[in-house]
Amino acid sequence: MTAPVAPVQLHQVTRHYGMGEARVNALSEVSVTFPAGSWTAVMGPSGSGKSTLLHCAAGLDRVSAGRVLLAGQDITHATDTALTRLRRRTLGFVFQDFNLIGSLTAEQNVALPLKLAGARPSRQDVRAALAHVGLQDRVRHRPRELSGGQQQRVAIARAMVTRxxxxxxxxxxxxxxTNSARTVLALLRRMVDGAGQTVVMVTHDPVAAASADAVVFLSDGRIADRLPRPTAAQVAERLTRLEG
Structure with a gap:
């Protein structure tokens, strides 16, 4: 049986900003594969290139050198239009600050990616996504009426609704x-184990990273270490070593 194509692959990726003496290398010749149906945490000291790696992998930022493959397609030189279409079909995003629209209900926030993609959202699908994150009784609530943990669960439902x-x-x-974080991590685990989705997560929290299948550590824009089947203690120790 042929192994599934890894949905995200970076080959010798470099990303620099600025020119001449002001040039900064955010990533330097980074090669990493995020296997299908797996959860990888990306960690490292402040300024190590974690967010840049995430943005390059998702096609939100252009690489200076190297190649990025997303869902088996080389997106390194893809047009903005092609990237937008591919992201809408293939990717979901969850951020620390939730990025919900305050004037919309939970149900309307979850339906938004489908509307932006030109699809007519099914109320059944939208409510099923909210039920999946335990918010079936909050469909008409607006973000200000929800706790932080509930808002993040709406954001996860919004990311899930496009499958x-x-x-x-x-x-x-x-x-x-702590309790809300535990709930969110359990939802991400279910996405991987139950639906076979791939999760790539930037975090500074060893406990959160220990929920993943593997951790990739960055330092000064390069991969410094990898840790399969992590524990929180192992993650904390290696992170301390990199920061020290």
Whole structure:
């Protein structure tokens, strides 16, 4: 049986900003593959290139050198229009600050990606996504009427409703209390184990990283270490070593 194509692959990716003496290398010849149906946490000291890696992998930022493959397609030189179409079909995004629209209900926020893609949202699909994150009784609530944990669960439902093969999460538990963070991590675990989706998560939290299948550590724009089947103690120790 042929192994499934990894949905996200970076080959010798470099991303620099500025010119001449002001040039900064955010990523330097980074090669990494995020296997299908897996959850990878990306960690490293501040300024190590974590968010840049996420943005390059998702086609939100252009690489200076190297190649990026998304869902088996080389997106390195793809047009903005082609990238937008591919992202809408393939990717979901969850951020630390939720990015919900305050004037819309939970139900309307979840339906938004489908509307932006030109589809007519099915109320059944939207409500099923909210039920999946335990918010079936909050469909008509607006963000200000929800706790931080509930808002992040709406954001996850919004990312799930298009059935993306890859979910990119940037500090998804960073603004949450311990119980809410635990709920969000359990939802991400279910997406991987139950639906076979791929999760790539930037985090600074060793406990959150320990929920993943593997951790990739960055330092000064390069991959410094990898840790399969992580524990929180192992993650904290390696992160301390990199920061020290």
């Amino acid at each position: 993306p093969s890859v979910l990119f999460a940037d500090e998804p538990t960073g603004a949450l209390d």
